[in-house]
Amino acid sequence: MARYFLGVDIGSLTTKVVLVNKNGDMVARATGRSGYSGRNVANRLSNGLLEEKKLAPKDIAAAVATGYGRVTFPADREVSEITCQAKGIAHLFAGAGTVIDIGGQDSKVIRLLPGGKVIDFAMNDKCAAGTGRFLEVMAAALELEIQELGPLAARAREHCAISSFCTVFAESEVISHVSAGAPKADIVAGVCDSVAARVASMTSRTGLEPEVVFTGGVARNSGVVNALAKQLGCRLSVPEEPEITAALGAALFARDNAD
Amino acid sequence: MAEKRKYLPLASTKHLEKMMTRHYALSRYHRLWGKPLKRPLAWITSGAPVELLRAFNIHPVYPENYGAICGTRRVSAKLCQVAEAAGYSQDLCSYARTHIGSILRPDLAPMGGLPKPPDLLVCCNNICGTVLKWYEALARIFQVPLLVLDTPYLPARLTDHTKEYVLAQFEQMVVDLERLTGRRLNRRELAEQLARSSQAIALWKEIREFCKTSPSPLNAPDLFIHMAPIVTLRGTQQAVDYYRRLKEEVNRRVRQRQGAVDGEKIRLVWDNIAIWYRIFGFFKMFSERGACFVTDTYSGGWVMELPSGDPLESMAITYTEIFLNRSPDFRAEQMINLIKEYNADGFVMHSNRSCKPYSLIQEVIRRRVTRETGVPGLVVEADMADERVYAEEPIRNRVQAFLETVGGI
Numbered sequence: 001m002a003r004y005f006l007g008v009d010i011g012s013l014t015t016k017v018v019l020v021n022k023n024g025d026m027v028a029r030a031t032g033r034s035g036y037s038g039r040n041v042a043n044r045l046s047n048g049l050l051e052e053k054k055l056a057p058k059d060i061a062a063a064v065a066t067g068y069g070r071v072t073f074p075a076d077r078e079v080s081e082i083t084c085q086a087k088g089i090a091h092l093f094a095g096a097g098t099v100i101d102i103g104g105q106d107s108k109v110i111r112l113l114p115g116g117k118v119i120d121f122a123m124n125d126k127c128a129a130g131t132g133r134f135l136e137v138m139a140a141a142l143e144l145e146i147q148e149l150g151p152l153a154a155r156a157r158e159h160c161a162i163s164s165f166c167t168v169f170a171e172s173e174v175i176s177h178v179s180a181g182a183p184k185a186d187i188v189a190g191v192c193d194s195v196a197a198r199v200a201s202m203t204s205r206t207g208l209e210p211e212v213v214f215t216g217g218v219a220r221n222s223g224v225v226n227a228l229a230k231q232l233g234c235r236l237s238v239p240e241e242p243e244i245t246a247a248l249g250a251a252l253f254a255r256d257n258a259d
Numbered sequence: 260m261a262e263k264r265k266y267l268p269l270a271s272t273k274h275l276e277k278m279m280t281r282h283y284a285l286s287r288y289h290r291l292w293g294k295p296l297k298r299p300l301a302w303i304t305s306g307a308p309v310e311l312l313r314a315f316n317i318h319p320v321y322p323e324n325y326g327a328i329c330g331t332r333r334v335s336a337k338l339c340q341v342a343e344a345a346g347y348s349q350d351l352c353s354y355a356r357t358h359i360g361s362i363l364r365p366d367l368a369p370m371g372g373l374p375k376p377p378d379l380l381v382c383c384n385n386i387c388g389t390v391l392k393w394y395e396a397l398a399r400i401f402q403v404p405l406l407v408l409d410t411p412y413l414p415a416r417l418t419d420h421t422k423e424y425v426l427a428q429f430e431q432m433v434v435d436l437e438r439l440t441g442r443r444l445n446r447r448e449l450a451e452q453l454a455r456s457s458q459a460i461a462l463w464k465e466i467r468e469f470c471k472t473s474p475s476p477l478n479a480p481d482l483f484i485h486m487a488p489i490v491t492l493r494g495t496q497q498a499v500d501y502y503r504r505l506k507e508e509v510n511r512r513v514r515q516r517q518g519a520v521d522g523e524k525i526r527l528v529w530d531n532i533a534i535w536y537r538i539f540g541f542f543k544m545f546s547e548r549g550a551c552f553v554t555d556t557y558s559g560g561w562v563m564e565l566p567s568g569d570p571l572e573s574m575a576i577t578y579t580e581i582f583l584n585r586s587p588d589f590r591a592e593q594m595i596n597l598i599k600e601y602n603a604d605g606f607v608m609h610s611n612r613s614c615k616p617y618s619l620i621q622e623v624i625r626r627r628v629t630r631e632t633g634v635p636g637l638v639v640e641a642d643m644a645d646e647r648v649y650a651e652e653p654i655r656n657r658v659q660a661f662l663e664t665v666g667g668i
Contacts (some may be wrong), residue, residue: 083664
């Protein structure tokens with residue numbers, strides 16, 4: 001009988017599910033908006049994975065949940081997303097020394113050892129500046145889709161300065177740049193710089209050890225990737241699917257646990 | 260994984276409650292007995308030289324302790340809003356805002372606020388600079404004398420020059436208190452006050468040192484609750500008697516190998532003032548995973564041994580050398596020593612929005628301590644009394660990740 005392991009990451013904005021086999025290879029994954037009930041979304045997504053792979057619930061030997069909704073999901077255990085993120089990244093990037101993760105409502109820097117043991121971490125506190133939510137608010141203010149931010153930032157001639165640390169005040173800054181007639185591309189580049197600056201300052205708390213891997217949904221935004229690489233003065237590796245790595249780590253914990 | 264773990268209450272707690280209730284009840288009716296007994300009422304800061312005031316038969320009460328009580332009863336946020344509406348900034352210390360709020364709206368304040376008006380105010384800036392402005396505001400509100408003891412910040416060791424500067428202020432304070440009370444300083448009485456303080460301090464130290472054993476007989480909430488007498492009743496016989504009782508009980512726990520946290524797996528050190536409005540809930544996040552806070556820098560701050568010799572000089576030294584008045588290096592070394600002596604696996608720093616001198620340099624200290632001990636440290640952002648600053652879910656997240664780092668998963 002095939003034995004599979006499920007990792008569920010119920011984040012503030014997005015829910016991610018990953019299925020691995022007993023060798024730890026990712027065999028399926030899915031993502032969806034968490035919405036009101038991340039738990040229902042997680043159930044729907046994992047049932048979808050089972051269907052896709054023609055598996056029955058009994059084929060899942062163990063499940064681990066992580067992310068903000070972790071306690072709501074009936075998993076075998078719950079593990080914090082910091083520990084899961086490190087586990088997932090150590091699996092994909094054997095030489096990773098630092099993970100920078102920017103998700104919907106959190107941004108964090110994790111220092112890890114080979115094998116994924118966390119040695120230190122720093123997170124944003126009670127503030128959405130420097131997170132995916134910040135970018136969503138700014139995109140809305142500029143009437144842009146979130147996916148448009150990266151390509152647009154690349155076309156900036158001058159970067160507008162967004163100095164406020166507060167999402168609400170930063171939105172007002174963006175609006176005043178708009179009314180001053182600044183090109184959208186320049187404003188977007190400023191927004192990306194602002195997120196990067198916020199996260200870069202967190203690395204001074206933990207230190208920065210190469211290889212540096214950038215994860216979370218925001219790692220799909222090339223504007224932030226470039227701004228962050230420039231501010232940190234180092235190369236950033238981005239996983240192919242940067243938002244699912246914590247769910248992958250959770251699935252790997254499920255596998256370890258069942259051993 | 261979280262499990263249900265029993266919390267082991269101390270039998271001494273009910274004696275503590277009785278003693279503190281009595282202290283506050285007595286204070287509340289000060290207006291009835293203060294004048295006939297010629298015992299003026301003073302509001303004083305937690306780092307003020309209370310022994311000198313007691314030698315003058317002054318009855319001291321502590322607005323900071325009152326702030327902690329309001330925090331524990333979860334009324335601080337409301338009182339802070341009252342102070343904010345009166346124009347005090349939200350960035351000010353929440354003890355100060357709570358206390359000022361309780362003066363403006365006694366109907367919202369536990370026990371109707373502290374007894375007032377005070378006959379005098381005594382402020383020592385060894386704990387922070389905020390107390391100066393806070394007490395100046397109080398002096399304006401009540402139009403009463405304010406005595407200030409200025410203890411210069413110590414970047415390194417206490418110099419003779421600093422000691423003489425503080426000693427001169429003590430001598431002036433004696434003159435001022437003689438004038439205000441109409442009494443001469445009784446030097447023998449002062450020596451006795453200091454002796455009783457020293458006894459209580461020695462007992463508090465011994466009690467704390469019992470926690471070097473594993474499992475630790477006490478957890479942080481125990482330390483925070485049972486520190487009340489060393490702050491507010493230091494110098495009294497009651498405090499000495501109480502700590503004798505507590506010492507016996509804690510010693511009994513050690514002999515019976517009874518831990519405060521069932522199945523202690525992780526030993527931690529705490530830095531900064533308690534999160535009063537979540538005093539049990541916050542630490543439960545740790546204790547349910549087998550983590551015990553075996554010591555802390557905060558309630559340990561009152562283990563300030565008074566050197567023998569001239570009482571005024573002894574106080575000048577002790578009250579200037581308080582840890583909050585010292586360099587980041589001193590503070591880092593203190594944390595490093597606690598980790599070694601108490602065999603700790605990690606440390607948690609409460610970045611307390613209210614308490615700037617305590618919190619601002621924590622990140623520097625954290626890095627040095629981890630570098631030198633190899634032990635990880637977590638910073639959580641909160642406030643000692645104003646619960647509007649506390650965000651449970653992000654904190655739970657960090658705490659869980661930290662305990663997975665320290666204890667494995």
